[in-house]
Amino acid sequence: MDKASVLKESGRILDLILKKELNQEEKDRVVSDAVENYTGYVNPAILQVRKSVSTDYSFVEWEDEGAVFRDTHGVEFIDCLGGFGIYMLGHRNPHIVEIVKAQLDRYALHSQELVEPLRGYLSKLVALITPGDIQYSFITNGGAEAIEMALKLARLASGKTYFISTVNAFHGKSMGAVSATGKGVYREPYLPLIPGFQHVEYGDAEAMEKAIKNLIAVGETVAGVIIEPIQGEAGIILPPEGYLPAVREICDRYDVLLITDEIQTGMGRTGTLWAVEHSNVVPDILVMGKAFGGGVMPITGIAARPKLWDKMLENPWVLGSPTFGGNPLSCSAAIGAIHYTLEWDVPGMAAEKGNYIMDKLKELQKQYPMLKDIRGKGLLIGMEFETDEAGFALAKSMFDQRVLVAGTLNNSRVIRIEPPAVITMEQIDTVLTCMEKTLKELKGKF
Numbered sequence: 001m002d003k004a005s006v007l008k009e010s011g012r013i014l015d016l017i018l019k020k021e022l023n024q025e026e027k028d029r030v031v032s033d034a035v036e037n038y039t040g041y042v043n044p045a046i047l048q049v050r051k052s053v054s055t056d057y058s059f060v061e062w063e064d065e066g067a068v069f070r071d072t073h074g075v076e077f078i079d080c081l082g083g084f085g086i087y088m089l090g091h092r093n094p095h096i097v098e099i100v101k102a103q104l105d106r107y108a109l110h111s112q113e114l115v116e117p118l119r120g121y122l123s124k125l126v127a128l129i130t131p132g133d134i135q136y137s138f139i140t141n142g143g144a145e146a147i148e149m150a151l152k153l154a155r156l157a158s159g160k161t162y163f164i165s166t167v168n169a170f171h172g173k174s175m176g177a178v179s180a181t182g183k184g185v186y187r188e189p190y191l192p193l194i195p196g197f198q199h200v201e202y203g204d205a206e207a208m209e210k211a212i213k214n215l216i217a218v219g220e221t222v223a224g225v226i227i228e229p230i231q232g233e234a235g236i237i238l239p240p241e242g243y244l245p246a247v248r249e250i251c252d253r254y255d256v257l258l259i260t261d262e263i264q265t266g267m268g269r270t271g272t273l274w275a276v277e278h279s280n281v282v283p284d285i286l287v288m289g290k291a292f293g294g295g296v297m298p299i300t301g302i303a304a305r306p307k308l309w310d311k312m313l314e315n316p317w318v319l320g321s322p323t324f325g326g327n328p329l330s331c332s333a334a335i336g337a338i339h340y341t342l343e344w345d346v347p348g349m350a351a352e353k354g355n356y357i358m359d360k361l362k363e364l365q366k367q368y369p370m371l372k373d374i375r376g377k378g379l380l381i382g383m384e385f386e387t388d389e390a391g392f393a394l395a396k397s398m399f400d401q402r403v404l405v406a407g408t409l410n411n412s413r414v415i416r417i418e419p420p421a422v423i424t425m426e427q428i429d430t431v432l433t434c435m436e437k438t439l440k441e442l443k444g445k446f
């Protein structure tokens with residue numbers, strides 16, 4: 001290591017971070033640094049798939065607020081991707097920032113030994129806002145990590161083995177989470193995965209029952225069913241009416257635990273605080289993430305019914321003991337997010353704005369048949385095209401008009417509209433105008 005060079009480079013970067021305003025030369029330098037560093041030190045392949053990088057001009061994210069973010073040169077985008085669901089309350093919601101700053105000025109991380117008041121407060125609030133008798137929480141840092149905890153808790157509490165998941169489900173990419181995930185592209189490189197996972201078609205309760213029944217018939221045991229109330233990354237797939245209640249009923253009949261992954265659908269995204277509320281289903285374990293930290297801090301977690309906690313009472317560290325899980329800074333953000341979400345009726349905002357967008361998109365669909373389907377709930381909306389190419393062309397043209405929309409993971413055939421709930425009606429109308437212009441441009445080409 002050349003210590004002098006490292007100090008010089010890190011000092012230069014810190015100056016940029018600490019500056020209120022960059023001059024023209026610094027702005028250009030940040031862009032070229034970013035492209036160079038991704039090429040040399042992150043992964044050059046990322047640059048190939050980003051709409052924001054070209055030889056003429058590369059957009060580098062630098063500041064944000066509300067439903068917009070700006071690049072280093074002040075070019076502003078309306079965010080209809082919402083960080084795949086993070087930004088329910090907008091970017092840097094001032095209420096959440098205020099809370100986190102206050103906590104930061106007191107203490108940021110925890111001693112790991114003393115009892116953590118904020119983790120306690122947050123867990124109590126989670127118990128109050130989750131359905132049924134869900135009571136205990138285990139707080140984590142990332143979505144996949146939370147899924148790991150859900151899977152481990154189900155095995156720990158039930159003493160059983162198998163999980164039934166669904167085809168095309170997305171539950172994250174750590175070893176347990178990717179075992180539950182139902183997309184070949186993410187599973188195949190890591191085979192054999194964790195034993196004991198079977199996948200059935202989403203929306204088919206009969207297939208779910210058969211899988212459980214047959215496993216039991218051949219002497220296996222089934223610990224849990226893991227399911228998204230609406231499949232997000234699969235292309236915003238809504239289950240048929242009555243599906244989730246049927247799955248709940250099957251789980252009860254065979255004494256199998258129901259894990260609902262609300263990492264993307266939770267915190268108001270679909271027009272209710274939790275998407276399971278649309279069908280009055282109470283899961284045994286509910287997984288939270290993304291918007292849980294109010295768009296300011298990374299925080300995820302699971303919450304479970306008390307009967308699942310017995311083994312945890314014997315050894316509180318048996319499930320996990322993540323160093324940063326439940327840290328005070330993240331907990332302060334989540335407490336702020338819960339308060340803001342309820343006080344300002346964020347689920348109501350999502351329902352109202354989502355209906356408005358869906359209605360307008362359905363009108364556009366009548367004029368532009370290249371749009372095969374419009375579906376979703378609240379502000380989790382999918383626009384399905386015939387081909388990947390058509391979806392990508394739409395996303396690219398929207399980006400050129402400074403609106404960010406994106407495909408569902410590695411697939412542009414379904415474009416998602418997932419803006420913050422605080423997006424203004426004026427911004428929504430701008431998005432819809434750009435959408436109409438783009439569809440007109442693309443008409444006949446796909």
Ligand SMILES: Cc1ncc(COP(=O)(O)O)c(C=O)c1O
Pocket residue numbers: 084142143144145147170171172173228232233261262263264265289
């Ligand atoms: C439903 C669902 N589960 C799990 C995850 C994984 O979360 P993370 O990317 O934070 O690991 C995601 C991320 O998109 C998700 O949408």
